[in-house]
Amino acid sequence: MPFASLGLTPELVRAVTEEGYAHPTPIQQETIPLALQGRDLIGSAQTGTGKTAAFMLPILQRLAPGPKHTLRALVLAPTRELAEQVLQSARTYGRHTRLSAAAIYGGVGMEPQTQALRRGVDIVVATPGRLLDHMERGHVDFSRLEVLVLDEADRMLDMGFAPDVRRILRALPAKRQTLLFSATISLEVDALARAALNGHASVEIGRRAQAADGIEHVIVAVDKLQKRAALAKILQAKPAGQTLVFTRTKYGADKLAGYLKKEGIPAHALHGDKAQSHRTRTLDAFRQGAAEILVATDIAARGIDVDGIRMVVNFDVPNDPETYVHRVGRTARAGARGLALTLLSPDEWLVMADIEKLIGQTFPREVIPGFGQCGTAGRDVGKNRTVSRVRRRRTSLPYASLLTQPPYVSSQALFSMET
Ligand code: AMP
Numbered sequence: 400m401p402f403a404s405l406g407l408t409p410e411l412v413r414a415v416t417e418e419g420y421a422h423p424t425p426i427q428q429e430t431i432p433l434a435l436q437g438r439d440l441i442g443s444a445q446t447g448t449g450k451t452a453a454f455m456l457p458i459l460q461r462l463a464p465g466p467k468h469t470l471r472a473l474v475l476a477p478t479r480e481l482a483e484q485v486l487q488s489a490r491t492y493g494r495h496t497r498l499s500a501a502a503i504y505g506g507v508g509m510e511p512q513t514q515a516l517r518r519g520v521d522i523v524v525a526t527p528g529r530l531l532d533h534m535e536r537g538h539v540d541f542s543r544l545e546v547l548v549l550d551e552a553d554r555m556l557d558m559g560f561a562p563d564v565r566r567i568l569r570a571l572p573a574k575r576q577t578l579l580f581s582a583t584i585s586l587e588v589d590a591l592a593r594a595a596l597n598g599h600a601s602v603e604i605g606r607r608a609q610a611a612d613g614i615e616h617v618i619v620a621v622d623k624l625q626k627r628a629a630l631a632k633i634l635q636a637k638p639a640g641q642t643l644v645f646t647r648t649k650y651g652a653d654k655l656a657g658y659l660k661k662e663g664i665p666a667h668a669l670h671g672d673k674a675q676s677h678r679t680r681t682l683d684a685f686r687q688g689a690a691e692i693l694v695a696t697d698i699a700a701r702g703i704d705v706d707g708i709r710m711v712v713n714f715d716v717p718n719d720p721e722t723y724v725h726r727v728g729r730t731a732r733a734g735a736r737g738l739a740l741t742l743l744s745p746d747e748w749l750v751m752a753d754i755e756k757l758i759g760q761t762f763p764r765e766v767i768p769g770f771g772q773c774g775t776a777g778r779d780v781g782k783n784r785t786v787s788r789v790r791r792r793r794t795s796l797p798y799a800s801l802l803t804q805p806p807y808v809s810s811q812a813l814f815s816m817e818t
Pocket residue numbers: 419420421422423424427445446447448449450451452704706732733
């Protein structure tokens with residue numbers, strides 16, 4: 400299906416064609432025609448599915464004919480990185496329109512943002528806290544607002560933005576189009592959606608909590624104390640391409656990056672305590688391939704939109720299954736393939752079982768030569784079921800073709816490495 404058949408104007412079709420998009424992604428096919436009709440939508444979609452274009456293209460189409468330099472679309476996003484990325488998408492897809500966009504987020508000076516708001520922009524992409532700061536100072540005029548997008552609504556709630564978002568909602572015109580996107584539609588997201596939709600009927604699109612098909616999920620059974628060394632071994636053997644390593648804490652990210660560097664593996668840490676300029680620099684280096692290994696916390700990694708990520712490593716198992724879906728969604732983007740490795744120590748098996756349930760697969764278990772801890776993996780859990788699952792080794796590869804299609808990473812290539 401070509402983009403033009405979705406009802407987009409030639410200048411938008413031209414922009415996506417120039418981006419190299421041949422066909423709309425499934426979420427775009429579902430969302431764009433409905434959004435163009437002005438419908439309110441609740442979209443279940445994570446980053447990596449093309450959801451930014453799914454909401455941005457209809458916004459650009461709606462705003463293109465109207466008055467310029469008038470705030471008519473607001474996108475709320477949980478993190479600066481995501482806000483920055485959505486801004487870039489607005490500029491990329493809107494390059495043949497005369498619309499302008501600005502990002503509003505914390506950690507940087509207020510003044511340039513204030514000036515942009517004063518000059519007048521058509522689309523504002525904002526994190527809730529900083530937007531409220533500007534609203535309180537009277538810098539924002541929502542009287543002409545036509546479209547609101549709540550992007551990554553679940554993460555916005557996880558980060559404690561619910562009161563801020565509700566305050567912003569109260570300041571917006573009741574008559575508007577509202578589009579809400581969330582990787583998972585929990586009860587909390589549902590409640591926020593109801594508040595945002597003002598009693599309007601909405602169309603629900605996308606399947607819930609789904610990891611991309613091109614991801615090969617693999618569990619690496621390893622004792623907690625051996626995780627760092629096991630990771631170093633994996634990274635030394637890793638094929639070319641960017642690797643994103645997730646840790647649960649900022650401190651953990653720093654410590655792990657430091658350890659890897661000592662082992663001669665050039666790794667960079669990315670988390671919310673780093674200065675914004677540092678985060679931007681690190682992310683740019685990663686995006687361009689100058690930095691191949693990034694150790695990040697979940698929040699910092701929210702907006703990472705890098706097509707070349709071949710492998711995601713969960714150094715710590717995430718606290719909840721939805722976070723796992725988000726993490727692994729950084730690889731296998733836009734139809735590519737990737738590998739998601741989870742280093743799993745005995746105390747983490749129960750969470751992992753929930754993750755497998757959500758994804759609907761039992762992931763193969765691997766052991767790195769010299770690091771295998773199969774026999775002990777289930778002991779802390781105390782469930783025979785778990786122990787026997789750990790012991791079961793995989794005999795066939797679900798993505799054997801990965802081996803013959805470089806540069807995609809194959810777990811077999813990693814796990815057949817020499818001790
Ligand atoms: P998103 O889910 O918005 O973060 O998009 C994920 C990635 O997919 C981005 O790098 C986009 O540039 C890319 N993308 C979006 N739509 C398409 C498409 N129709 N075809 C190919 N790539 C796309």
